[in-house]
Structures are given as structure tokens and as C-alpha cells.
Amino acid sequence: MSISNHPHIVINPASGGGRTAKLQTAILQHIEGRIGKTYSLCITQKPTDAMRSVAEALESGRTHILVVGGDGTGVVIGNGPITAGGMQLTPNAVLNDGALDLLIIQEQSVLQRIRSFSRIYNGRHVFLPTFESLKGRSVRIESEGLVNGTKG
Numbered sequence: 001m002s003i004s005n006h007p008h009i010v011i012n013p014a015s016g017g018g019r020t021a022k023l024q025t026a027i028l029q030h031i032e033g034r035i036g037k038t039y040s041l042c043i044t045q046k047p048t049d050a051m052r053s054v055a056e057a058l059e060s061g062r063t064h065i066l067v068v069g070g071d072g073t074g075v076v077i078g079n080g081p082i083t084a085g086g087m088q089l090t091p092n093a094v095l096n097d098g099a100l101d102l103l104i105i106q107e108q109s110v111l112q113r114i115r116s117f118s119r120i121y122n123g124r125h126v127f128l129p130t131f132e133s134l135k136g137r138s139v140r141i142e143s144e145g146l147v148n149g150t151k152g
Contacts, residue, residue, distance in 0.1 A: 116128055
């Protein structure tokens with residue numbers, strides 16, 4: 001399997017008042033149970049880590065990025081419908097249409113995340129109210145500083 005099919009995951013352990021750090025092992029074990037250890041991982045320690053890590057992952061050829069932290073919001077950037085282990089993070093993505101597909105994950109409780117995770121394998125998560133799918137030829141993501149005072 002090509003490296004581009006292996007997702008890159010960025011985790012901010014400071015998010016959720018440090019709860020993400022406590023749940024990190026369980027979250028990764030759950031992911032590994034579904035797709036194995038076919039992902040790359042960045043655990044942020046400072047605000048610039050996430051951006052640097054995503055840039056490096058994209059430069060290495062990865063096409064699926066999952067970033068979770070801060071206020072519980074995540075963004076997935078995909079250029080293909082299926083990634084490692086059969087996850088359909090961006091199920092409507094087409095490799096040769098010249099567009100990037102974005103999946104915006106709104107704030108979710110840990111229980112909501114666990115319940116929605118299995119739907120990622122059939123692409124049905126995009127119908128849940130906490131997920132928003134967008135498509136564009138160029139993407140610009142801006143923030144007025146750190147969200148809710150996060151550190152990663």
C-alpha cells in the first residue's frame with residue numbers, strides 16, 4: 001500500500017483541559033484495531049507543531065490528514081475517497097478532479113466521537129450534523145490565534 005493511503009494523525013494532548021492526553025492511548029488502540037499501525041502520528045508540544053507536521057506529511061505524499069484538538073474541532077484534507085484500512089474520510093473525493101475535499105469535524109464529546117467512528121468506514125459520517133464536507137480547488141484556513149487558549 002502506498003504511503004499516500006496511510007493517514008497522518010495530529011493529536012493535541014493539551015486539548016480538552018488535558019483529557020485528550022489521558023485518552024490518547026485508548027484512542028490510538030481503537031484506531032489500530034481497525035486499520036493497524038498504518039498511520040503516521042504527531043503529538044503536539046507547541047503551537048507550531050501541528051502546522052509543521054501537516055506540511056511534512058503532505059510533502060511526503062500523504063493525502064489524508066486528521067487533526068484533532070483545541071476545541072474538539074478537526075479538519076481532514078483528502079484527495080481520494082478511501083484511505084488505509086478502508087476508512088472513507090472524504091468519500092466523495094475524486095483523485096483526478098483537481099479539487100481538494102475537506103471534512104470539517106465540529107466539536108464532539110468523546111462518546112460522540114466513538115459512536116461516529118464506525119461510520120467512517122462506510123462514509124455515512126458525512127450525514128451526521130457534526131461533520132461538514134466541502135470541496136475546492138484552493139483552500140485557505142485562518143484562525144485568529146489559538147482556539148480557546150490551546151497550546152498545540
